[in-house]
Amino acid sequence: MHSPTELQQIIENEIFKLAYPSKPADLYDPIKYIMSLGGKRIRPVVVLMATELFTDEPLKAIDVALAIETFHNFTLVHDDIMDNAPLRRGKQTVHEKWSVNNAILSGDVMMVESNKHLSKVDISVLKPVLDTFNQTAQGVCEGQQLDMEFETRDNVSIPEYIEMIRLKTAVLLGGAMKLGAIVGGADEKNADLLYQFGENLGVAFQLQDDILDVYGDPEKFGKQVGGDIISNKKTFLHLTAKALVQPEELPTLLGDHENTEIKVKAVTQLYDSYQVKEQANVEMEKYLNKAYQALYQIAVSEDRKNLLRQLAKQIMDRES
Amino acid sequence: MHSPTELQQIIENEIFKLAYPSKPADLYDPIKYIMSLGGKRIRPVVVLMATELFTDEPLKAIDVALAIETFHNFTLVHDDIMDNAPLRRGKQTVHEKWSVNNAILSGDVMMVESNKHLSKVDISVLKPVLDTFNQTAQGVCEGQQLDMEFETRDNVSIPEYIEMIRLKTAVLLGGAMKLGAIVGGADEKNADLLYQFGENLGVAFQLQDDILDVYGDPEKFGKQVGGDIISNKKTFLHLTAKALVQPEELPTLLGDHENTEIKVKAVTQLYDSYQVKEQANVEMEKYLNKAYQALYQIAVSEDRKNLLRQLAKQIMDRES
Numbered sequence: 001m002h003s004p005t006e007l008q009q010i011i012e013n014e015i016f017k018l019a020y021p022s023k024p025a026d027l028y029d030p031i032k033y034i035m036s037l038g039g040k041r042i043r044p045v046v047v048l049m050a051t052e053l054f055t056d057e058p059l060k061a062i063d064v065a066l067a068i069e070t071f072h073n074f075t076l077v078h079d080d081i082m083d084n085a086p087l088r089r090g091k092q093t094v095h096e097k098w099s100v101n102n103a104i105l106s107g108d109v110m111m112v113e114s115n116k117h118l119s120k121v122d123i124s125v126l127k128p129v130l131d132t133f134n135q136t137a138q139g140v141c142e143g144q145q146l147d148m149e150f151e152t153r154d155n156v157s158i159p160e161y162i163e164m165i166r167l168k169t170a171v172l173l174g175g176a177m178k179l180g181a182i183v184g185g186a187d188e189k190n191a192d193l194l195y196q197f198g199e200n201l202g203v204a205f206q207l208q209d210d211i212l213d214v215y216g217d218p219e220k221f222g223k224q225v226g227g228d229i230i231s232n233k234k235t236f237l238h239l240t241a242k243a244l245v246q247p248e249e250l251p252t253l254l255g256d257h258e259n260t261e262i263k264v265k266a267v268t269q270l271y272d273s274y275q276v277k278e279q280a281n282v283e284m285e286k287y288l289n290k291a292y293q294a295l296y297q298i299a300v301s302e303d304r305k306n307l308l309r310q311l312a313k314q315i316m317d318r319e320s
Numbered sequence: 321m322h323s324p325t326e327l328q329q330i331i332e333n334e335i336f337k338l339a340y341p342s343k344p345a346d347l348y349d350p351i352k353y354i355m356s357l358g359g360k361r362i363r364p365v366v367v368l369m370a371t372e373l374f375t376d377e378p379l380k381a382i383d384v385a386l387a388i389e390t391f392h393n394f395t396l397v398h399d400d401i402m403d404n405a406p407l408r409r410g411k412q413t414v415h416e417k418w419s420v421n422n423a424i425l426s427g428d429v430m431m432v433e434s435n436k437h438l439s440k441v442d443i444s445v446l447k448p449v450l451d452t453f454n455q456t457a458q459g460v461c462e463g464q465q466l467d468m469e470f471e472t473r474d475n476v477s478i479p480e481y482i483e484m485i486r487l488k489t490a491v492l493l494g495g496a497m498k499l500g501a502i503v504g505g506a507d508e509k510n511a512d513l514l515y516q517f518g519e520n521l522g523v524a525f526q527l528q529d530d531i532l533d534v535y536g537d538p539e540k541f542g543k544q545v546g547g548d549i550i551s552n553k554k555t556f557l558h559l560t561a562k563a564l565v566q567p568e569e570l571p572t573l574l575g576d577h578e579n580t581e582i583k584v585k586a587v588t589q590l591y592d593s594y595q596v597k598e599q600a601n602v603e604m605e606k607y608l609n610k611a612y613q614a615l616y617q618i619a620v621s622e623d624r625k626n627l628l629r630q631l632a633k634q635i636m637d638r639e640s
Contacts, residue, residue, distance in 0.1 A: 027465040078428060082421040101402040101468060104424060108398060109461045111431050112454055119450040126446055130439040134432055141429045145347040148421060 001304070002058060004311050007048045011041050011065055018066070020113075030094045030106035031113065034073045037089045042315070043176045044069040049308055050180025050194055053300055060122070061183040064129065067117035068176045071133075074110035075140055077103050082148060121183060128182050128191075136175030143168025156234050158243070162203065162283075170202025189299075196294035201312055204287040208316055210235040211280050214268060220319040226264030232256070236283060237276045241267075244274045288316060321624070322378060324631050327368045331361050331385055338386070340433075350414045350426035351433065354393045357409045362635070363496045364389040369631065370500025370514055373624055380442070381503040384449065387437035388496045391453075394430035395460055397423050402468060431457075441503060448502050448511075456495030463488025476554050478563070482523065482603075490522025509619075516614035521632050524607040528636055530555040531600050534588060540639040546584030552576070556603060557596045561587075564594045608636060 015035055020028040044065035052058035080093040081103050087093060095103035121129050146164040150156045177198035181191040212221060213228040214237060228235050232254060241253055252270055257263035271277060291312065295305055335355055340348040364385035372378035400413040401423050407413060415423035441449050466484040470476045497518030501511040532541060533548040534557060548555050552574060561573055572590055577583035591597060611632060615625055
């Protein structure tokens with residue numbers, strides 16, 4: 001079986017080989033640009049890992065892996081417009097480097113490119129592959145919509161937040177796993193179990209992200225530690241603290257402060273005093289356990305599952 | 321066989337019945353809104369007409385018809401953002417009524433909805449249906465890109481303009497016809513001929529649009545006559561005149577005038593003096609003839625083709 005690193009290398013090579021038309025350049029260059037910015041390629045890697053759980057030919061799913069990675073990058077291009085983000089992976093976002101109109105339209109073509117990749121799968125699995133992909137794509141859009149709405153809402157509950165990250169982040173990881181399983185020949189029950197594994201792992205992954213944003217090692221995190229605190233983002237930590245703090249502590253949590261360092265320090269102290277990190281860890285473990293339970297129930301030998309277990313461990317133990 | 325009006329009614333009913341999730345409301349309400357603004361539904365109508373050319377069950381293609389209409393409306397939502405358009409069919413555009421972010425994201429979900437409709441076709445034609453749809457969608461995006469680029473380019477040639485309208489407008493009409501043919505059981509050759517019919521009709525349709533924008537009856541046109549002239553849009557008429565006028569007439573053609581009525585009158589006179597309308601008509605007839613030639617070659621009885629011929633005539637004889 002292939003290690004995640006080997007699969008990542010295969011995917012990088014395939015992405016490098018992808019050929020788009022040369023014209024109109026401003027339509028296709030942004031696609032090459034965003035696809036080449038790298039990242040961990042977690043989603044296409046898990047597509048192939050899911051396939052390899054059921055067959056010794058994981059590359060049968062390479063087109064689905066490319067569809068998922070293209071779709072993921074499409075969402076990044078459009079989300080960055082909506083979030084008004086100047087940087088992505090330390091480089092200019094597409095709408096900054098080209099224009100908002102270019103970013104809208106190149107994103108649209110990326111969606112078409114995803115569907116082109118997808119349509120190359122064996123006809124015997126084409127229908128369930130399309131159904132799973134479309135359901136996944138729709139969920140991701142719903143998640144982005146909720147995320148935008150939460151920015152201006154003052155009464156977001158913790159269950160609503162979990163539902164938002166489930167849709168925005170976890171559904172795609174679950175969908176990637178299920179797609180890989182389908183191409184690998186899994187029956188519906190096992191494909192759904194792998195979906196559960198991926199989706200629950202995805203929720204745990206995002207909760208870990210929330211924790212790292214506050215408690216990550218600044219040397220290793222890659223982004224500014226405390227970024228969520230500075231922008232008053234309604235993360236699991238923020239919402240948990242908001243429900244626990246005394247009225248006189250609310251301004252510290254919700255207010256802006258000219259000096260961002262002081263703001264980050266004050267809110268982190270608040271989190272510490274209410275053991276918010278520990279509660280986030282408990283929540284994360286809950287979803288991680290659900291993920292492992294689903295994996296356990298899948299009807300393939302336990303040793304075949306080891307790589308997926310290792311990947312989950314790597315994702316959760318990560319420092320950036 | 322069904323008349324275009326009967327098919328349009330069937331499509332209106334199906335669109336009316338379409339159910340989207342109720343939440344998040346700001347994601348799905350814009351879809352219901354834009355889909356209910358009406359229009360002539362030409363694209364889904366020709367899907368069903370193309371199917372009925374080859375089978376007595378045109379409704380086999382209803383999902384493809386809905387996919388095409390949803391995709392078309394998706395392009396309207398995103399194009400209106402890019403064009404900064406306040407109105408669509410006399411009503412507020414989606415980005416005006418909601419927000420640019422909502423319009424981007426609802427458009428994205430409409431693309432997913434199109435693919436969901438498409439995935440419902442019989443498995444025996446699913447692959448060619450997907451291939452044709454994806455190629456069509458990609459062409460439409462390329463056309464929109466060129467259209468945007470032309471706004472700021474001073475050296476657009478007439479062949480470039482024809483290529484732009486081919487991609488932006490005609491490819492979708494051709495794709496709709498080909499998709500209908502495939503679902504109706506046409507072989508590749510006949511499906512391609514119907515594509516040729518649709519694409520060439522589409523180019524003629526857009527040229528007719530350019531002519532109507534200047535020479536349409538203000539009582540019947542529905543939009544402001546001369547809108548293209550006021551905005552200095554590089555239409556076939558504009559580009560033809562630009563290639564013919566004397567240097568001293570260029571400011572009349574290219575310049576702005578405080579009084580739009582005077583501008584429209586002056587440019588129309590320029591068009592008249594160089595017989596620009598007549599040249600546009602010659603070009604339009606060229607594409608119309610190509611369309612009819614392709615239709616003629618399709619291996620079904622001539623009487624079955626009458627409705628498509630009538631439709632083409634209606635489209636070309638229209639006054640709005």
